[in-house]
Amino acid sequence: MRNYKAKVVEPVRLPDADERRAALEAAGYNVFGLDAEDVYVDLLTDSGTGAMSHDQWAALHRGDESYAGSRSFERFRDAVEAVMGFERVVPTHQGRGAENVLFGALLDDGDVVPNNTHFDTTRAHVANQGAEPADCPLSVGLDPDADHPFKGNMNLDRLRSVVDEAGAENVPVILLTITNNSMAGQPVSVENTRRVAAFADEIDATFVIDACRFAENAAFVGAREDEFADAEIADIAREQLSYADAVTMSGKKDALTNVGGFVACRDEGLFERCKERAILYEGFPTYGGLAGRDLEAMAVGLREAVQRRYVTDRLEGVAELGRRLVAAGVPVYQPFGGHAVYVDAGRFLPQIDDEAFPGQALVCECYLEGAVRGVELGSFAFPGTDRPELVRLALPRRTYGLEHLEHVADTVAAVYDRREAVPGMELTSEPATPELRHFSASLSPRGPLGAAD
Template sequence: MRAYRAKVVEPIHLPDRDEREANIEEAGYNVFNLDSEDVFIDLLTDSGTGTMSDEQWAAMMRGDEAYAGSDSFKRLQESVADVMGFENIVPAHQGRGAENVLYGVLVSEGDYVPNNTHFDTTRAHVVNNGGQPVDCPVDVAPDDPFQGNLDPEKVRELADEVGAENIPALVVTITNNSMAGQPVSVQNLRDAREVADEIDATFVIDACRFAENAYFVQQREAEFEGSSVAAIAREELSYADAIVMSGKKDALSNIGGFVGVRDDELFEHAKQRGILYEGFSTYGGLSGRDLEAMAVGLREAVTQPYIESRVEQVAELGDLLLDADVPIYAPTGGHAVYVKAEEFLPNIPREQFPGQVLVGELYREGGVRAVELGEFAFPGEDRPQLVRLCLPRRTYFREHLEHIAETFEKVGERRDELSGLEIVWEPPMEELRHFSAKLEPVE
């Protein structure tokens, strides 16, 4: 049962099929180029797209917009310290701003950065600073409860190969977005802490979905059975030297982010870089209102009623898709359902982007916007061809989920008629091409 009720509603509109056909063609078969008003159900991302609570809206009214020494910043500091265990924070306008602040300090030309699996902007920031991102996911069985884990032995092998002195940071992303939103165990974070100490690397946790990860730990890791999500959240983050946070995920706000740092020297470097790129260190590119929304949202995110309804809604969508014979990555993660595009569209070869074809057809058929996480988003990498259906927090209801499943069924009925896509324009930085590249059907 949902742990909330609606206080404000927004009308949404499903354009007719001819409009949708024209829209997707004009967008270059890239749904990032669609206008929001032309989308019926938007599953592009859960980043900043959720519904804030009445408590968050109330807190925004007291936003202190002072350039320096804002009371709103102090309340965010207190919230981060209480919920996440970090006293020193550098605010940023969103998660990728926080990545720029931290990785711009940590990573230099010729460095290597292992991660359980890099997501797009993390990978791009490492590359932009002259580093080499290296994915080190654990090899898992289908029934493994923590399929997002890091493989510490792969990190040790990398250190032996390139030299530990060339690995300034070890990153673990919780939950593991690129691996179908799968969770990471607390024991795995302890193991990551151990190997980071062995190679003298800064241990960073990408904590964007730390509360969702904590819920999975509560449900699946025997040591934490009966523990509160709030207590688990502090435990899992306690092993990190630094965290990168997008407030648009598990701080339940529409904008914002921050870096949390324990080491005083690293904190000072990050703070100065934050001033250069984001704004003064007590606002970081955000209004006081935004700081207030994050401060409240962090506390709400670790409450049992909220997090249980959040994760279970994702599972609900997964069940509806399974009932419709849609191949999904199972078990479902905490923020999204991932569809196996190559299985759904077996006639489309990998080099013709089966995931992107499916994304376009979901819009064409039902006005549903999803995102491809395969060859188009991660070119040249040996990854499964996935389509992510990302549920905004506290936004959609059962009827919307049923429409999504029905849309898949309709696309499936004409899958043999579909052709692949080819890129006709892309930006210079390949790691970010999926945000703006344009495609057209293969002749």
């Protein structure tokens, strides 16, 4: 049962079939090129697309816009310390700004950076520093049907192998992403976090957690890890983050804001280096490219994110969409993730080879069918990596209701009913940076899309 009500509404419309077809063609069959007004239910991302609470909107009005040392920064810093356990924090305009600040302070040419699984901008920022990203997922995580409570965990054996091959002196950083976005939003256990932290200490590497969905991860820990069965979400989150030397955070996820992020760290020297880079790339370290009012909203959102009533409602909304898709026979990654349902495009469209991007074909068909925008996270988004062919349907926080979920499920089910007629795709142009291909590349279909129109 939803535990909040709407105070402000935004009108939306469902474009007709001809409008959808024209919009998709004009976008180069890449849904990142669609205008928002051409989309009915937008599940492209959960990043910055959610609805803020009335307490957050109220906090905007006390924003202190001082360039240095604002009261808003003090309240934001206090919230990071109270919720996440870090005293030293540098705000940034969003999560990728935090990655740029931190990785620029830690990485050099030739370094190797293991992660349970790198997401797109994380991979790109590692590569941009001349370092090599190395994925260390559990093998069970690559199986969409496998039953495992923490399919997002770091593969410790693979981690040791990567370090042995590279040499510990060339691995200055170990990353852990919670939840594991590239692995279908699957959670990471506290026990796995402890073991990764211990290994990082063993090789004298800085242990960094990408904490953008830390509250959702903590809720899964409470439900699935026996040690934390009776613990509060807030306590679980602080425990898991206590093992990190530093965190990067997109405030646009579990800080429940439309903009913002930060780096937080324990080491004074690293903190000073991050502040210097923040001045170059983000702004003075007490505003970090944000208005004071945005810092206020993020401070409130961090505290709301670890409230059980919020996070329980959040996970249940995602699970409800997943259950509806399963009931329609649609192959999805299970267990359901914390922020999205991932459709198994490889099984959905078995007639399409990976080189013809079955996930991107499915994304285009879902848009044509019902103006639903998802995102491909397979061979198109992650060229040269061994990952399942997935389509992510990411739910914005506190935004869509049951009617929208019904529409999404009906849309995907309708495409599934005519799946044998769906053609593959081919690239017509792509950017020079392969890690960012899916944001701006253009494609064309190998046959008629929307065959049931």
